[in-house]
Amino acid sequence: MTALTRRARPLLAGLLMLPALAAGQQASSPENPGLAESFGNPDNYTSTTHGDWERVCEKTGGACIMAQVGKDSLGTPVMEMRIRKLPEPREVEGKKIVAVVDLLTPLGVLLLPGIELRIDDGPVYTANYHLCSEVGCLSREPLAEDTANAFKAGGKATVSLVAAAKGEVIATISLKGFTAAYDAL
Numbered sequence: 001m002t003a004l005t006r007r008a009r010p011l012l013a014g015l016l017m018l019p020a021l022a023a024g025q026q027a028s029s030p031e032n033p034g035l036a037e038s039f040g041n042p043d044n045y046t047s048t049t050h051g052d053w054e055r056v057c058e059k060t061g062g063a064c065i066m067a068q069v070g071k072d073s074l075g076t077p078v079m080e081m082r083i084r085k086l087p088e089p090r091e092v093e094g095k096k097i098v099a100v101v102d103l104l105t106p107l108g109v110l111l112l113p114g115i116e117l118r119i120d121d122g123p124v125y126t127a128n129y130h131l132c133s134e135v136g137c138l139s140r141e142p143l144a145e146d147t148a149n150a151f152k153a154g155g156k157a158t159v160s161l162v163a164a165a166k167g168e169v170i171a172t173i174s175l176k177g178f179t180a181a182y183d184a185l
Helices: 003-017 145-153 178-183
Strands: 045-050 053-058 064-071 077-092 095-105 115-119 124-127 131-133 136-144 156-163 167-174
Touching: 045 178, 053 178, 064 178, 077 136, 077 156, 077 167, 095 115, 095 145, 115 145, 124 136, 136 145, 145 178
Parallel strands: none
Antiparallel strands: 045 053, 053 064, 064 077, 064 167, 077 095, 095 136, 115 124, 115 156, 131 136, 156 167
C-alpha cells in the first residue's frame, strides 16, 4: 500500500459514499491491498482492473468509481484521480456533464495555482482545490461528455500541481483501459 493510500484512507472512504465522487492500482497483497481494501472491509466491495484503471463497486449495488494513482517521473505517487458517472447526464452552462472527477493530492500543495490537467497534447483544463483535511487536498470537477471522449481517445493525461517544498510537480495518468473502466461504471 502506498503512503498516499494509507494517509488518504479516511477521506477516500467517505468520497465513495458521497452522492456527488481517486488508490493503489497494483496487484493486491498484504503490503499493497487493492483499492477496495483501502475503504475498510474489502468484503463490502468488488474490484476489477481494466488496463491501468481499477473499478470498485459496493457489493450492495450502490456506487462505483474508477481510479488510478498518478506518479511523477521517478514513480513516486503524487496524486489520485477518481471518476464517478452521474446517474443521468446534466446540462450545465451549455455542456453535457456525464461524470464527476476527484483529484486528490497530499498536503503541502499551493492552493492558489490549483491543478492543471492535459490529455495528450490537447487543451489545458484547470481546477481549483475545494477542501483540504488532515489526509490531503481535494479538487472535485464536473466531467463534460466531450472531455470524457478525449480521455477515451487519449494515451495519457498529465496533472500539474505546485508543491510548497518542490515547486511544480507533474504526475502522469495512463489512459490504458480508461474506456473499458468507464463503460463498466
